[in-house]
Amino acid sequence: MATLHGNWVKLDQRGITQGARSSHAIAVVGQKVYAFGGEFVPRVPVDNKLHVYDLDTLTWSVADVSGSIPPPRVGVTMAAVGETIYVFGGRDVEHTELNELYSFDTKTNTWALISRGDIGPPHRSYHSVTADDRHVYVFGGCGVTGRLNDLWAFDVVDGKWVEFPSPGETCKGRGGPGLTVSQGKIWVVYGFAGMEVDDVHCFDLAHKTWAQVETGGLKPTARSVFSTCLTGKHIIVYGGEIDPSDQGHMGAGQFSGEVYALDTETLSWARLDDKVESGGHPGPRGWCAFASACRGGREGLLVYGGNSPSNDRLDDIFYLALAQS
Incomplete structure (x- = not known):
């Protein structure tokens, strides 16, 4: 049986x-x-510039943008559908939860405000998003009156929001969960629901039904604000907060540096053998920016920055190249 493994590469940064x-x-x-x-x-919030990193030249630049530029924010999410990026929610400098949906056209470098106010999901930050070739999905996060467990989809073709049925109390409201779409289902993995949790739920897009998923194998401990991606049938989980700080968001909790994979067919977890190819291992961290990427012909997980166990913000970029053997 093929075994999934990964190699970490620390990427140089120029510009x-x-x-x-x-x-x-x-x-x-x-x-x-x-x-x-x-x-x-x-x-x-630091700024509202759109920074661009070229995976070929390993060079940073600042995009020369036009249109309705989003104000600075933290706890924000981004997802790409084709050549358009969608940015949703977050928390502004006044600590106010937001619910605007913006698009950014990477061909014209133009921002546009798509929805806000009573249109679309309620205000939130530290939620999660994922996307397929037509929809951007939004789940959970920290709302105005507490943690949320609602699931929404924005249809980029029709330009409309759809709210899906609630999962009910079996899937508690949470911030910082993993969210992926695979095999016609939306997968909600772990998160923070007043405590770090280790449950997995999925929403069947065809039947519009929720189910709690019983997983086996070598399960990762409960965690939130980790980095995740989908490769084939596997949901990859790296790092995350495994024990929150007594100071809340003002402090650093305990973080993991491990990599796990959940097989969405067998529903079994496995700890990945993640070796260092060059530049070192990213180590324990959480609150990172992350995305699926392809580099050198290999799919993998791109991890940028985040918070460290010493409560220092990080500025490094690592790529976990995934393969089966």
Whole structure:
């Protein structure tokens, strides 16, 4: 039976770097990584520039943009559908939860405000998004009155939001969960629901039904704000907060540096053999920006920045190249 494994590579950074930060987001279009939002000081948004990192030249630049530019924010999410990036929610400098949906056309470098207010999901931050070839899915996060467990989809063709049925109390409201779409299902993995949790849920897009998933194998411990991607039938989980700080978001909790994979067919977890190919291992961290990417012909997980066990914001970029043997 084939075994999934990964090799870590620390990527060089040239040009005008975005700088150390956490609670930011990235999206990948082709060989370009688009980075937005985040904090260096807890709860204080850094800027609203759109920074672009070229995976071929390993060079940063700042995009010359036009249109309705989103204000600075933390706890924001990004997802790409084709050559368009969608940015949703977050928390502004006044610590107010947001619910605007913006698009960014990477061909014209133009921002557009798509929805806000009573249209679309309620205000939130530290939620999760994933996308397929037509939809951007939004789940959970920290809302105005507490943690959320609602699931929404934005149809990029019709330009409309759809709210799906609630999962009910079996899937508690949570921030920082993993979210992927695979085999016609939306998978909600772990998260923070007043405590770190280790449950997995999925929503069947065809039947519009929720189910709690009983997983086996070598399960990772409960965690949130980890980095994740999908490769084939496997959901990859790296790092994350395994024990929150007594100071809440102002402090650093305990973080993991391990990599796990959940087989969405057998529903079995396995710890990945993740070796260092060059530049070192990213180590324990959470609150990173992350995305699926392809580099050197190999699919993998791109991880940028985040928060460290010493409560220092990080500015490095690592790529976990995945393969089966």
